[in-house]
Amino acid sequence: MILIKIFQFIILYIVSFFLRYFIGINKKILLFSTQGGRTYEGNAKYLFIYFSLYTDYECIWITKNKNINNQINNEGFKSLYFFSWEPLILSLKANCIFITHSLSDVMPVFYNKKSIIINIWHAIPIKHISFLDKNLNYKARVLDFWRDKRCNFFISNSQRFNDYYLKSFKINKKKLIVGGLPRIDFLKNPIIFINNLQNPFQKNKTVYLYAPTFRDYPYNNPFYKSKFLITLEKYLNENNALLYIKNHPFDTSIPDLNQYLNMQFLGNLIDIYELLPFVDKIICDYSSIIYDFKIAYPEKDIYLFCPDMEKYEKKRGFVNSFREFYNNETVPYLQKLRKVNKQSTFFSNENIYSNKNLSCETIIKLINKNIQK
Template structure:
């Protein structure tokens, strides 16, 4: 109840400020509202490569995102803070931009009515989904009626949503309550990295000091609501080290919300490596020989590399009850399933994977992501700016 009250107060003041700022004229300006870095960075880089003449502003939620985009030299403003001055600056740029690009759910959209010539584009941070979100997230039913109205209002502000597949479009339609007219099949910009042979080689070389002539297992569990600790994040690291350290190193990539919450001091640094500080998880995927994950969206991109994956839904029943999953998870994943650390170890040791299954999975979820997505998205954005 207290959280809902704070949200409503924030949005009330934001609406007032935004409405006042709409009195200013629109400018030839693109505002990126970012919780993540990859998609916005790829689009921005393509815009700079083409020397598109437009102002650019980054509104950043989270310290990592803020630090990342500060390097561009563009105007970067912390977003969704209680600082009134920052709120005014954010509202001003949103109210005067021709193009607003978001990568997540943002409550401000529920109280911000853009001018007719403004286009709001959703550049979602994932290529596919196992877990439900949006209106289909089971936790939504537990929220207040006012909150549910707010969610719907946010989604209705997405003029267009960029997708990489028909499969993801169908999920978005159900999650956001929108019809097919809201979607553009341009591919996901961050996937362009997987078609860059030079970048692949660079990433593999950069991980050589960690690899030490061994193979890299990347463990990337999805975010969970309970606190992250060594004994409750799935894998038993001591068993993994005992059974696999002769041939492998284990790279842990925790969700951004969980960075710094796992104490690595008691772990063997020659086997367990903290990969959470890398800006881009996709760069780590380029260097990994094997992925172990659960309900994360990472496999949808990793499938482009046609490399082995193991799915470790150690809390499948509980997770499905609390969060919800799309369809039959067991049938949906493109790799062997393990329910214990010992099963993970045995699958790795057997080293038998169906790469054709992974290729089919990639074809389904990355249909429009063919290495030209950033260019295609910028083509579309240019049309929006010039209309």
């Protein structure tokens, strides 16, 4: 299977290298995808929906998943299945291509030299990313270097983070645009993206969501130990609350919750951002979700569960003084949970998110400006 995939990629790169010289740019075509075409979520998803609804561009999502392809088309938007000739031709005609992880998010091709490629990234970093992530292997570093050199723009969440992005990506200052995150636009005002978004949770209950991040090492999560779950179940029952658990997309483990009436496992594929507007309190660790939740819902409570902080810091490292924040701006709550101080300077909106306008509108202006050149 891996050899077949490699062969397909090689063919696409060879064909596109020569074909791109004979195909002209269509200024109306915009392509979107994320995580190598495997999922439909995050910044790329919400930017795609916004552009599709509020501009006259021809917006197309490229996916390797047939179910996602059908879902998007059934919702009235346009999606194409990756394994066909049409996405290849469109990837060479597109005026603009939006990615979040790698150049092959949309298609593994040599894009037209006139195409504008914009990296809207997928998170506000708490842990080190890209070239500052010491777990990144040689192949990934080469691909990231190629991505950074080819991209025309990188969308930053805040002026304060720009220095960090310049260190972690091989880009220059001219490519950095403080434009915010489309998924923050969605969290603040879901109805402009999905006008019939339904609350999936039981009514008249306080909803907790536990969303741990991915580890680069084997991790037997203490959260799922029976002693901790029994204590948590009692707390939930006494406080008329429910706990839902959403794993990271790369985490395929399934906790055993059969004996707990107030807990439910949601898997790892559901789009967490369509859940967050209905969540009352979130439990997390080193995931950027805590930034997003704080920006969108400053009045809601955030709890941290970080029993492996020392190991995680050693293996991955933190962008800012996360340990200091954890020790000084959180208080013990239930067992190993710690509650974040709502006035924490670590979560100051001015520091982590300096875009005051809709991120989607900022990116629209960027595209329109560069098309006119």
